[in-house]
Amino acid sequence: RLARNVLVRARRVLLPSHGGPNSILAARIIDLAWPAEAEVTILSTGRDVPAEDLAKVRAVFKERPVVHEHAPGREPLEAILEHAGLGYGAIAVGATDMHVAGRLVSPVIDDLLGVSPLPVGMVRRGPHESTQGPPVYQRILVPAIGTDPGRAAQEMAYSVAQRTGAHVLIAHVVTHRPFAREATSPFLRA
Numbered sequence: 001r002l003a004r005n006v007l008v009r010a011r012r013v014l015l016p017s018h019g020g021p022n023s024i025l026a027a028r029i030i031d032l033a034w035p036a037e038a039e040v041t042i043l044s045t046g047r048d049v050p051a052e053d054l055a056k057v058r059a060v061f062k063e064r065p066v067v068h069e070h071a072p073g074r075e076p077l078e079a080i081l082e083h084a085g086l087g088y089g090a091i092a093v094g095a096t097d098m099h100v101a102g103r104l105v106s107p108v109i110d111d112l113l114g115v116s117p118l119p120v121g122m123v124r125r126g127p128h129e130s131t132q133g134p135p136v137y138q139r140i141l142v143p144a145i146g147t148d149p150g151r152a153a154q155e156m157a158y159s160v161a162q163r164t165g166a167h168v169l170i171a172h173v174v175t176h177r178p179f180a181r182e183a184t185s186p187f188l189r190a
Contacts, residue, residue, distance in 0.1 A: 011089025019053025
């Protein structure tokens, strides 16, 4: 069933994390969307990573193989890209809640999105999203855009919906040029 998928496959997933609430949500999405046999590597960098926060991320994966790797002296982007070349199928990141001036998300995530050799799934909690207990999703909105990234989004949406009972809503936006009332139009001749 997963052989034709472009993203959600039984391959390892890399989860760079400092243990924040959006990393917990990213872990929950991985756990819901990917097959149970897909291993997850939680990658932390820097010296200021609270062990209790990483334990919350790891605790999401109750029945999945999980590895934690810590690179205390490495720059985050450098460590993520180095790991990306070690046989992973995707990278999942939890975005920061803080807006960083001049950036779409944050310096590390913006740069990762631009240079990653692997698909990157980025998640951010909604304003009322809880980090306690399993996520409760009733509807999942996903675009129908006919591209590989669009197909990957649909794979994730359907995998999560299958595990949670949520309904998937497919949105396809079509734009039309406004009707121009030109004097040369055969419908407007006097």
